[in-house]
Amino acid sequence: MPGERIVARGSRWDRLRSRQWFRTTAAGVLPVGWVVVFLLVPYALLLVQSLWRLTDTQELVRWPLTLANYQRLFGTALYPQTILFSAGIALRVTLFSLVLAFPLAYLLAFKVKRHKNLMYMAVIIPLWVSYLVRAYAWKIILGQEGILNGLLASLGLIAAPLEFLLYSKWAVIIALTHIYTPFTLMPIYAVLEAIPPNLKEASHDLYAGRLRTFVHVVLPLSLPGVLAGSTFAFVLSMGDFIAPQLLGGNDSALMVSNVVVSLFGVAFNWPLGAAVSVVMLTLVLLLLTAANRLERRFDYRGDTGRPGKTDALGAIVTESRA
Amino acid sequence: MNRPGDGLTRVLWAAGIAVFCFIYAPLLVVVLYSVHDSRIIAWPLKLFTFEWYRLLLHDRGMLDAVVQSIKLAVLSVVISLAVGIPGAFLLDRHDFPGKVLYQRFVLLPLILPGIITGVSLLSFFTTIGLRLSSGFPIVPGWPVVLGHGTALISVVVTQVFARLQRLDRFQEEASADLYATPWRTFWRVTLPSIRTAVLGAGLLVFTLSLDEIAVTFFLIGRRNTIPLEIWGRLRLGITPEVNAISTIIFLVSVIVIVIWARLMRDAEGATP
Amino acid sequence: MEPAPRQVPGSLEPGQGRTIVESILELRGVSKRFGSFAAVDDLSLAVAPAEFITLLGASGSGKTTTLRMIAGFEALSAGEIWMDGAPIHGLPPYKRDINTVFQNYALFPHMSVWDNVAYGPKMRRVPPAEVTARVGAALEMVHLEQLARRAPRQLSGGQQQRVALARALVNRPKVLLLDEPLGALDLKLRKEMQLELKHLQTQVGITFVYVTHDQEEALTMSTRIALMRAGRIEQLGSPTEIYDRPASRYVADFIGETNLLQGRLREVMAGGAVLDVAGHLLRVRPPAGAVAGQQVWLSVRPEVLHILPEGAASPDTNVIQGTVEEGIYAGAVTKLRLRLADGTTLVLHAAPTGVAALPGQSARVGWPIGRGVCLAG
Numbered sequence: 014m015p016g017e018r019i020v021a022r023g024s025r026w027d028r029l030r031s032r033q034w035f036r037t038t039a040a041g042v043l044p045v046g047w048v049v050v051f052l053l054v055p056y057a058l059l060l061v062q063s064l065w066r067l068t069d070t071q072e073l074v075r076w077p078l079t080l081a082n083y084q085r086l087f088g089t090a091l092y093p094q095t096i097l098f099s100a101g102i103a104l105r106v107t108l109f110s111l112v113l114a115f116p117l118a119y120l121l122a123f124k125v126k127r128h129k130n131l132m133y134m135a136v137i138i139p140l141w142v143s144y145l146v147r148a149y150a151w152k153i154i155l156g157q158e159g160i161l162n163g164l165l166a167s168l169g170l171i172a173a174p175l176e177f178l179l180y181s182k183w184a185v186i187i188a189l190t191h192i193y194t195p196f197t198l199m200p201i202y203a204v205l206e207a208i209p210p211n212l213k214e215a216s217h218d219l220y221a222g223r224l225r226t227f228v229h230v231v232l233p234l235s236l237p238g239v240l241a242g243s244t245f246a247f248v249l250s251m252g253d254f255i256a257p258q259l260l261g262g263n264d265s266a267l268m269v270s271n272v273v274v275s276l277f278g279v280a281f282n283w284p285l286g287a288a289v290s291v292v293m294l295t296l297v298l299l300l301l302t303a304a305n306r307l308e309r310r311f312d313y314r315g316d317t318g319r320p321g322k323t324d325a326l327g328a329i330v331t332e333s334r335a
Numbered sequence: 336m337n338r339p340g341d342g343l344t345r346v347l348w349a350a351g352i353a354v355f356c357f358i359y360a361p362l363l364v365v366v367l368y369s370v371h372d373s374r375i376i377a378w379p380l381k382l383f384t385f386e387w388y389r390l391l392l393h394d395r396g397m398l399d400a401v402v403q404s405i406k407l408a409v410l411s412v413v414i415s416l417a418v419g420i421p422g423a424f425l426l427d428r429h430d431f432p433g434k435v436l437y438q439r440f441v442l443l444p445l446i447l448p449g450i451i452t453g454v455s456l457l458s459f460f461t462t463i464g465l466r467l468s469s470g471f472p473i474v475p476g477w478p479v480v481l482g483h484g485t486a487l488i489s490v491v492v493t494q495v496f497a498r499l500q501r502l503d504r505f506q507e508e509a510s511a512d513l514y515a516t517p518w519r520t521f522w523r524v525t526l527p528s529i530r531t532a533v534l535g536a537g538l539l540v541f542t543l544s545l546d547e548i549a550v551t552f553f554l555i556g557r558r559n560t561i562p563l564e565i566w567g568r569l570r571l572g573i574t575p576e577v578n579a580i581s582t583i584i585f586l587v588s589v590i591v592i593v594i595w596a597r598l599m600r601d602a603e604g605a606t607p
Numbered sequence: 608m609e610p611a612p613r614q615v616p617g618s619l620e621p622g623q624g625r626t627i628v629e630s631i632l633e634l635r636g637v638s639k640r641f642g643s644f645a646a647v648d649d650l651s652l653a654v655a656p657a658e659f660i661t662l663l664g665a666s667g668s669g670k671t672t673t674l675r676m677i678a679g680f681e682a683l684s685a686g687e688i689w690m691d692g693a694p695i696h697g698l699p700p701y702k703r704d705i706n707t708v709f710q711n712y713a714l715f716p717h718m719s720v721w722d723n724v725a726y727g728p729k730m731r732r733v734p735p736a737e738v739t740a741r742v743g744a745a746l747e748m749v750h751l752e753q754l755a756r757r758a759p760r761q762l763s764g765g766q767q768q769r770v771a772l773a774r775a776l777v778n779r780p781k782v783l784l785l786d787e788p789l790g791a792l793d794l795k796l797r798k799e800m801q802l803e804l805k806h807l808q809t810q811v812g813i814t815f816v817y818v819t820h821d822q823e824e825a826l827t828m829s830t831r832i833a834l835m836r837a838g839r840i841e842q843l844g845s846p847t848e849i850y851d852r853p854a855s856r857y858v859a860d861f862i863g864e865t866n867l868l869q870g871r872l873r874e875v876m877a878g879g880a881v882l883d884v885a886g887h888l889l890r891v892r893p894p895a896g897a898v899a900g901q902q903v904w905l906s907v908r909p910e911v912l913h914i915l916p917e918g919a920a921s922p923d924t925n926v927i928q929g930t931v932e933e934g935i936y937a938g939a940v941t942k943l944r945l946r947l948a949d950g951t952t953l954v955l956h957a958a959p960t961g962v963a964a965l966p967g968q969s970a971r972v973g974w975p976i977g978r979g980v981c982l983a984g
Contacts, residue, residue, distance in 0.1 A: 030517075037429040044422030044488075048441055051485040055459035056443075059451075062458050113354045120351035124344065134596050139358050141539075142588045143546045145562045146581040149569055150361035153368060160364060163379060194358060211713035214680050217700040218707045219727035219778070223343065229726075233717045245446070252448015255548060259569060270450050277454055277553070287458065290451050297447055313716030313760070 056294070062287035073284075082288035092272070092289065096296075099269040102186055103250035107197075109190040110246045111239065114198035118238075119231075122205035133202065140195045148256045151188040155179040155260070180262025188256045193249060197242035204238030205231070236311040244304040248297050269293055362585060369578035387579035397580060400564035403475040407483055407551075407560060408544040410474060414484025415540045419491025420533065426492065427499040442493070444486035449549020456482045457553040468556030476556030483544050483551070490543065491536040498532035531598045538595045542588055629692075631656040631814050632677070632782050637686035638838075639672050646672045648838035649686070654782070654816065659808050661817040661825040664835035665861075670818045673835070674784050677816065678707045691781060701730070706775035707784045711791070712767045714759040720746070720770050721755040727778040745777035748807070765796050772807075782814045789824065801827050822862045826850065834858055856982050859906040866912075866953050868905040875899050882981065885949040889925040890976050894983040904982045909942065911978040912955035914964050915971040924973040929953060931964045945972060 029035055064078040086092045117136065125132050139147065154160045155178040162174040178184060208231065216226040254270030265271055269289065276286030372384040391397055426438060444452045460467070460478040470477040502525070510520040548562045555563060561584065565577055630653035639647040647669040654660050662670040675681040677688060679700030688696040695703050706727070715723050724745055728738045746752045749769040759767055768788055775783055785804075789797045805828045808815045819825055825832050826846045834841045834849060834857075842854040853859035856867060870884035872893060880893035882905060891905060920926050929945035932952070940956040943964060947953060955972060957964065964970045 037425075037431050040421060040425045040429055041431065044418055044425050044492075045437065047418045047485070048422075048437070048488070051456075051459075051481060052440065052444070055452075055455035058458050058462060059455040113357065116347060116350040117354040120347055124347065124351075130596075130600070134592075136355065136358065138589055138592050139362060141542055141546075141592050142362065143562065143581065143584045145546070145548060145565055145569075146365055146585060147361055149565075149577075149581075150365045152569075153364055154361060158375070167379075191357065191361060194354065209711070209713065211709050211711060212715060214678075214700070215707070215709060215713040215715070216726070217680075218678060218705075219774070220701045220730040221726070222699075222701050225730065230715060248446060249448065252450060254448075254450055255566070270448060273450055273454060274552075277457070283458065286454065290454050294447065294451050297451075301446065311717070313758075 059287050059294070060291055062284055063291045065284040065287075067282050067284050071281075082285050083292075085285065086288055086292065095267050095269050095272055096292070098267045099251050102182060102189070102268070103247045105186050106189040106193060106250040107243045107246040109186070110194045110197040111243060113190065113194045114201055114242060115235075115239070118198045118201040118205055122202055122208075136198060137195055140199075144192060145255060147192050148188050149259055151184060151191070151260060152179065155184050155187070179260060180264075182261060182264040184260035184262075185256050185264070185268075188260055189250050189253060192256070193246040196245045196249070200241035200245070201235060201238040204235050208234050233311070234313060237308040240304050240308045240311070244300060248300060251297070252293065365578050366582045366585065368575070369582040371575065371578070374575060387575040388583075390576050391579050391583075394576060396559070397561075397564055397576070400559045400561045403558045404545050404560040404562075407475050407480060408541045410480045411483040411487055411544040412537045412540045414481070415487040415491045416533065416537060418484070419488045419536065420495055422488065422492045423495035423499055426496050442489045444550075445489050449486075449547070450553070452486055453482070453550040453553035456485075456550065460554070466556075467554060471556055471558075475558050475560070476554065479551055479554040479556065482554045483547060486547070486550055487540045487543055490539050491533075494536040494539070495529055495532050498529045502528055531601065535595045535598045538591050538598075542591050545584070546588075628655055630654055631691055632816070633689040634673070634677070635687045635689065637673070637676060637688060638684045639669070639676060639681060640684040645684075645838050647676070650838065650840060651686075652833060652840065652843070654814060656814055657812045658830045659805065659815045659817065659828055660831045660833065661819060661829040662833050662835055663819060663822060663825040663861075665820055667837075668835040669838035670820075670835045671786055672838075674707075674786055674816065674818050677782070678705055678784050679703050704781045705784060706778050706780040707786065708768075708771045708775050708788045710786045710788065712759075712771040712788075714767055714770055714774070716759055719756050719758060720751065720762070723759070723770055724774045724777050727774065731778070741777050742773075745773040748776065748811075749773045764791050765800070768792065768800070772804075776807075776811065776813070779811075780813065782816060785815060785817045787819050789819075789821075797824075804828060826862070834861060851980075853906060853980060853982065856904050856906070856984055859904075859980065859982060863908060864954065865906045865908050866955075868907065868951060868953075870903065870905060872897055872899050872901050872903055880981070884927065885947040885951060887925075887927050889927070889979070891925075891979055891981045892977075894981050897981075897983060901983075904984070906980045906982055907953075907974055907978065909954045909956045911974045912953070912972050913974070914943075914955070914957060915973045920971075920973050923976050925976055925979065926971055926973045927953070928969065928971050931966050931968050931970050933966050934964075943970075945970060 061078075063082055064080065066074040066079050066081050068074055121129065121133055121136065152159070156162070157174040157176060157179070159179070161178060162171070165171045166174065212230055212234075213226055216230045217223075221229060252270055254268065254274055257265035257268040257271055261268065273286050273289050273293070276282050276289065280286075367380060367382075369387060370383050370385065372381040372386070422441065426434070456478065460481075465478055467476050467478050470480070474480050506524055506528070507520050510524045511517075515523065545560075546562060547560075548566065551560055551563060552566075559567065561580065565580065568574060568577055632654040634650055634652045637647060637650045638645060650669070650673060652660075662673060664670045672681060676683055676696075679695075679698060683696050686696075687694055690704070695705075715726065718726070721742060724742045725738050728741055733741070742755075743752070746755055749772055751766065751769055751773065754762065754766065759770065762770065768791075771788065788804075789800050792800060801824055804815075808828075817825075817828065826849075829846055831843065831845055832849050833843045836857060842849060842858045844852075849858060850862055853862065859865050860867065868884045870882045870889070873881040873883050873888065875893055875897055880891055880897065880899075882889045882891045882903065884905065889905070894903060897903060915924075915926060927947065929947040932944040932946050934957070935942045935944070940958060943955050943957045945953040945955065953972065
């Protein structure tokens with residue numbers, strides 16, 4: 014038709030544009046570059062900082078790199094003790110969260126027929142509501158003049174207010190359990206939801222009652238979710254520093270995160286603080302890798318792993334979808 | 336095979352409801368005490384007053400914190416979307432060495448304890464000489480803005496990536512077949528299809544940024560965000576105003592999440 | 608006093624008449640309602656031991672719901688289900704001596720093939736030595752001994768289907784339920800499996816209740832077919848009965864290909880009737896209770912129609928005239944479409960060596976009188 018220009022050859026730009034490497038690089042420059050600069054470098058810097066040293070006169074020694082901080086870390090009883098203490102608390106939080114989350118997840122996945130999405134959302138919403146609020150609410154509940162004591166007193170169960178409730182590691186454990194139970198629930202719910210309903214029917218068809226069906230079919234298939242949820246709860250509890258400071262009282266000094274905060278603050282020994290952080294980082298990464306491996310092994314879905322489904326790392330965001 | 340009412344099921348329901356109450360009870364406590372008519376936060380509960388909300392309106396420190404929080408949240412949304420959307424496309428459509436590593440790495444700030452990210456960013460900015468209070472008063476400080484945005488990139492990446500995976504590839508091919516250049520295809524075909532995912536991710540980032548404590552703690556310059564302001568006051572003891580602002584945050588978060596859930600659900604219906 | 612189990616025609620033995628035996632499975636007035644919608648509506652059926660009965664129907668006909676009620680996955684809204692003289696409708700699935708082969712196989716993904724098959728016996732606390740023996744035998748029966756250690760996701764669709772079969776058969780149930788088990792297989796494999804299943808059933812002698820929407824499959828495998836429609840049985844009978852003597856237009860149309868010619872009965876006599884179709888007078892056997900002037904349908908299958916050469920037709924042939932519209936080549940036959948005077952289209956299968964008929968030509972088509980079935984509706 015007259016007036017229409019027919020482009021017979023591509024320009025050099027078109028040819029370049031069609032090369033795969035060019036397109037990938039162009040697409041990746043911003044996301045990868047940004048992450049490298051603002052995530053990779055800082056984490057790497059942390060590692061490097063941990064190899065610096067602060068002299069007795071508060072002078073920063075950058076060269077030569079030294080392992081002095083790590084020596085001090087593993088040499089002094091305080092730091093390993095702190096890590097173990099934090100791990101102990103995190104472990105308890107994880108266990109309690111699991112015990113609480115599983116029945117509710119099961120209920121939602123199998124027993125709720127109507128408004129399932131609505132109910133799930135209702136369970137998840139507290140997650141997105143200020144963490145701080147949820148932590149300090151326990152101060153109100155557990156305090157000497159708090160609700161729990163008041164209730165127990167008015168019911169005549171106790172004579173004097175219970176003091177051990179607040180400002181102890183138990184307060185921290187209760188609060189953290191409360192905060193992380195929905196976290197734990199999400200991946201478990203996701204996995205339970207994904208179990209084809211026929212499997213339970215098939216198990217019944219093959220003479221297994223409800224309890225045995227649960228033990229032999231549902232439980233093994235829920236493992237990836239349980240692993241993901243537990244890993245979440247454990248890792249996040251270990252690194253928590255708000256709840257211990259608010260509710261932990263004297264016990265709070267023994268939590269890793271508080272040690273880090275003080276080293277970067279009051280105690281002002283950044284290299285040492287960096288070293289503690291690196292140790293924590295390594296621990297967490299090891300745990301995550303191990304959990305991921307285990308999840309992969311127990312994931313019987315058959316199709317190629319979609320990111321975010323039972324993946325501990327991705328579950329938090331993708332699973333909160335209604 | 337539904338036999339409602341038998342023992343096992345009843346126990347299950349009881350347990351589930353108990354856990355549900357456990358999850359909500361503390362929040363309700365805060366809401367109740369925000370209308371508690373006494374300066375002392377103790378049991379028993381005396382209703383009913385809005386005094387604390389009224390006081391908030393004159394609370395300079397808190398109001399300033401609100402402004403800073405909102406500024407920070409908005410900027411976080413901008414940064415995380417600007418970097419996260421390309422990131423999602425990169426993961427969805429391209430292969431490159433270290434792709435899986437990148438995918439995992441981007442998620443780290445979300446799963447690692449915040450203080451690690453906070454501490455490393457602090458060292459980083461100090462080393463490159465960017466002062467914590469730089470950019471003030473327009474922004475609460477460039478480091479904290481950059482920190483928030485970076486930490487929340489993964490939220491955007493996962494949400495948008497998940498949506499991209501479900502897109503009908505043939506629509507883009509049809510667009511190209513009908514003479515649209517890649518840019519126009521992106522603008523007129525691809526972007527509209529991921530619109531709700533982008534909006535949803537933005538809402539999530541906004542909410543998470545408002546509530547962020549750990550990274551903010553290390554990077555904030557001179558001012559406070561809402562959580563830090565509350566945190567500071569908490570160390571001196573709970574005041575009823577804290578309950579009031581917390582209730583407001585609670586309600587705002589709930590509204591945002593409900594909107595987000597609606598967006599997700601509408602999108603589920605739309606895409607084939 | 609419980610009513611005695613219904614007497615039921617046993618399987619047809621070639622050359623013998625039907626024997627009457629006690630039914631092994633009986634549905635009495637079974638209904639399933641979802642709100643006001645009745646998925647299964649007052650259905651009664653008696654199944655003989657060792658028979659291969661198929662519930663055939665389109666989707667939504669209630670066939671799967673019926674199967675699930677037999678298995679115990681759906682509670683009955685009304686009616687009873689009896690097996691071997693005892694009521695089972697109140698029992699949970701794990702207490703019924705029935706096993707199911709699911710449509711999507713429902714293999715346990717976290718167990719090997721062996722463990723999947725061993726599941727039922729283990730749940731029934733069969734001693735380990737016997738479990739091993741039985742599982743081995745079951746896997747041999749479906750030719751999967753080599754793959755015993757594999758995980759389900761490593762198997763092809765056909766292999767998974769056979770594992771599902773072995774997992775059910777190993778328990779030697781009284782009745783085996785199969786819910787469209789071949790639906791996911793490709794055509795060739797499906798045809799092979801149809802024959803294999805049929806042979807298997809004859810070999811082990813277990814009663815099969817089979818659900819499918821594929822009428823060819825039903826015709827191939829069953830001893831009896833229950834054609835279901837809107838929650839009720841439209842017709843129950845052997846494949847031959849259903850094919851050659853459909854009870855209604857729906858059945859005639861559902862099974863195989865057929866031509867349905869509409870016409871008005873001119874006369875009804877003792878030995879037969881005269882049907883006016885598009886101006887042609889045809890001799891038919893009228894449906895029961897039909898009267899002159901009544902509008903009825905005549906079902907004639909394409910394969911019984913043939914193009915008549917010039918000259919008089921034989922006395923026991925019905926003849927109809929029409930114009931050839933087109934011929935569609937289908938490999939074994941060429942399907943000819945014929946247009947009658949009143950606009951109705953007729954399809955017939957023309958053998959390659961038959962009388963030629965080209966589009967546009969006029970042709971006479973005939974069929975043996977007895978091969979046409981007259982239906983009231």
